Amino acid sequence: MTMEQTFVMIKPDGVQRGLVGEIIGRFEKKGFSLKGLKFVNVERDFAEKHYADLSSKPFFGVLVDYIISGPVVAMVWEGSNVVVTGRKIIGATNPADSAPGTIRGDYAIHISRNVIHGSDAVESARKEIALWFPEGPIAWRSAVEPWIYE
Numbered sequence: 001m002t003m004e005q006t007f008v009m010i011k012p013d014g015v016q017r018g019l020v021g022e023i024i025g026r027f028e029k030k031g032f033s034l035k036g037l038k039f040v041n042v043e044r045d046f047a048e049k050h051y052a053d054l055s056s057k058p059f060f061g062v063l064v065d066y067i068i069s070g071p072v073v074a075m076v077w078e079g080s081n082v083v084v085t086g087r088k089i090i091g092a093t094n095p096a097d098s099a100p101g102t103i104r105g106d107y108a109i110h111i112s113r114n115v116i117h118g119s120d121a122v123e124s125a126r127k128e129i130a131l132w133f134p135e136g137p138i139a140w141r142s143a144v145e146p147w148i149y150e
């Protein structure tokens with residue numbers, strides 16, 4: 001079994017709407033392990049770096065404005081297949097297409113107010129964790145791990 005890490009961010013709308021506890025709870029109750037957590041106001045340069053791959057998109061400007069519009073919760077979650085499973089928990093990019101039961105499916109309506117970010121691949125997760133947590137994630141082992149993995 002290979003452990004992976006992913007980067008998850010609760011966007012400013014998720015914070016403003018009081019969804020922090022709910023979102024953390026979904027990852028926690030699934031059995032994933034929290035390895036990093038911070039509550040931060042993001043500078044424009046930093047948001048542009050995080051979304052650099054989307055810099056040519058017509059919505060890049062409004063996306064950056066959105067991410068810097070209020071504090072965000074940045075997290076590292078660890079577990080087997082956490083990148084792909086995390087994206088399933090989050091739901092499709094456009095909440096109109098996100099299945100009920102997913103975070104975006106349950107709590108969002110509009111694509112540019114979709115509450116949460118999750119890395120889309122192991123490689124982008126590695127880059128995003130290095131950007132947001134240059135000090136590195138917290139190394140610890142959950143005592144319940146033997147009750148989650150065979």
Ligand code: GDP
Pocket residue numbers: 054059062063092093111112113114116117118120
């Ligand atoms: P994600 O990985 O599911 O978050 O989706 P992407 O990486 O493709 O896009 C990053 C973020 O940009 C999304 O979560 C949305 O907040 C925003 N976004 C994506 N597509 C659009 C769009 O067509 N219009 C607007 N306004 N925002 C978009």
Ligand code: MG
Pocket residue numbers: 118120
């Ligand atoms: Mg993405």
